[in-house]
Amino acid sequence: MAATAFNGSIGALQSRGYVGNSALYQECGNSSLRLTSKGFQFDLGLSGKERHFSRKRGFCLIQASSSQTTVSNQVSTPLNNTKVDSPKKSSEAALILIRHGESLWNEKNLFTGCVDVPLTKKGVEEAVEAGKRISNIPVDMIYTSALIRAQMTAMLAMTQHRRKKVPIVLHNESEQAKSWSRVFSEETERQCIPVVTAWQLNERMYGELQGLNKQETADKYGKEQVHEWRRSYDIPPPNGESLEMCAERAVAYFKQQIEPQLQAGKNVMIAAHGNSLRSIIMYLDKLTSQEVISLELATGIPMLYIVKEEKYIRRGSPAAPSEASVYAYTKNLARYRQKLDEMIH
Numbered sequence: 001m002a003a004t005a006f007n008g009s010i011g012a013l014q015s016r017g018y019v020g021n022s023a024l025y026q027e028c029g030n031s032s033l034r035l036t037s038k039g040f041q042f043d044l045g046l047s048g049k050e051r052h053f054s055r056k057r058g059f060c061l062i063q064a065s066s067s068q069t070t071v072s073n074q075v076s077t078p079l080n081n082t083k084v085d086s087p088k089k090s091s092e093a094a095l096i097l098i099r100h101g102e103s104l105w106n107e108k109n110l111f112t113g114c115v116d117v118p119l120t121k122k123g124v125e126e127a128v129e130a131g132k133r134i135s136n137i138p139v140d141m142i143y144t145s146a147l148i149r150a151q152m153t154a155m156l157a158m159t160q161h162r163r164k165k166v167p168i169v170l171h172n173e174s175e176q177a178k179s180w181s182r183v184f185s186e187e188t189e190r191q192c193i194p195v196v197t198a199w200q201l202n203e204r205m206y207g208e209l210q211g212l213n214k215q216e217t218a219d220k221y222g223k224e225q226v227h228e229w230r231r232s233y234d235i236p237p238p239n240g241e242s243l244e245m246c247a248e249r250a251v252a253y254f255k256q257q258i259e260p261q262l263q264a265g266k267n268v269m270i271a272a273h274g275n276s277l278r279s280i281i282m283y284l285d286k287l288t289s290q291e292v293i294s295l296e297l298a299t300g301i302p303m304l305y306i307v308k309e310e311k312y313i314r315r316g317s318p319a320a321p322s323e324a325s326v327y328a329y330t331k332n333l334a335r336y337r338q339k340l341d342e343m344i345h
C-alpha cells in the first residue's frame with residue numbers, strides 16, 4: 001500500500017472522513033506521522049500538539065468501531081499527493097445501482113418481468129432506507145426503467161438526499177411533451193436532477209411465466225428447470241427473454257447512454273431490476289456466463305461503483321449515510337462531502 005503526502009492536520013483528515021473510528025498512527029521520523037485507516041495510508045507532517053500526541057503514544061490504535069468499511073486495498077489513496085482543497089478537473093465519477101424495493105408481486109412470489117407492478121409498503125420502506133444510505137453521495141443524473149417499481153424506488157430514495165435537489169422526470173417522448181415540460185429558470189434547473197426513463201432498463205421479459213407463482217411453477221416443471229429459466233445466461237423462459245437477450249438491450253443502453261455521462265464525470269444513479277441489473281453488473285465486473293448464475297441482488301440495496309480511467313471499481317453497498325470511507329474513493333467525492341458539510345453546518 002503506497003503512502004501519500006497530505007498537507008493538513010489529522011483533524012482535517014478526520015473532518016473529511018478519511019479517518020474514521022479506527023486508525024493506526026505510527027511515528028516515522030521527527031516531524032511526520034504515518035496514519036493507516038480504512039485501507040488507506042497517509043504521511044502527515046506534524047506540528048505542536050499533534051507531534052506531542054504522536055510522541056506520547058508512539059504507536060497506537062484508536063478506539064475501534066462497529067461500522068463496517070467497504071474500502072478494499074485495490075485503491076491505494078484518493079489524494080495522490082494533491083491537497084484535498086485544490087479543485088482539479090477529473091473524470092472520476094460515482095455510479096449507484098439500486099434494484100427496486102419489494103413489489104406486490106415479489107411479496108406474492110409471482111414472476112413479474114415486464115408487468116408494471118407497484119411497491120409494497122415494505123418496498124417503500126426499503127427505498128427510503130436505500131436513500132438514507134446514499135444520502136451523502138452526489139447524484140447528477142438518474143436513470144430508471146419505464147416501470148413504476150423502479151421509478152418509485154428512485155424517487156423515494158431521493159427524498160432522503162441531503163442535497164435536496166429535485167428529481168425531474170424528462171418527457172422526450174414527443175416534441176409537445178418536451179416543450180410542455182420545459183423549465184425557464186437556469187437557477188431552478190441547477191437545483192434539479194434529470195431523471196431519464198428507459199424501457200431498455202426494464203426487467204427481463206419473463207414470457208409465459210409472468211403472473212405464475214414461482215413455487216407452483218417449480219412444483220410443476222421441476223426445481224432445476226425453473227432455476228435454469230431464472231438464472232441461466234442463455235436459456236430463455238417460454239416465449240420470454242434470456243439474460244443474454246436482456247443484456248443485448250440493457251447493456252447496449254448502458255454503453256450508449258450512461259457510460260458517456262460517467263466518462264464526462266457525472267455521478268449517475270440507476271434504479272432498475274434484478275435481471276437488467278445482473279446483466280449490467282456482468283458487464284461492469286466482467287463476469288462470465290457461469291459466474292452470473294450465482295449473482296443475486298437483494299431488493300432496495302444500493303451498490304456503489306467508482307468509475308476511474310474507464311474502469312469500474314466495485315465498492316459494495318454504503319452501510320450508512322455516515323459511512324465516511326465512501327468519500328475517500330475519489331478527490332471529487334471528498335470535495336463534495338466537504339462542501340456539503342459546509343453548506344449544512
Ligand SMILES: O=C(O)[C@@H](CO)OP(=O)(O)O
Nearest residue numbers: 110111112113203230274
Ligand atoms: O419475477 C421477476 O421479474 C424476477 C425479479 O423479481 O424474478 P427472478 O428473481 O425469478 O428473476
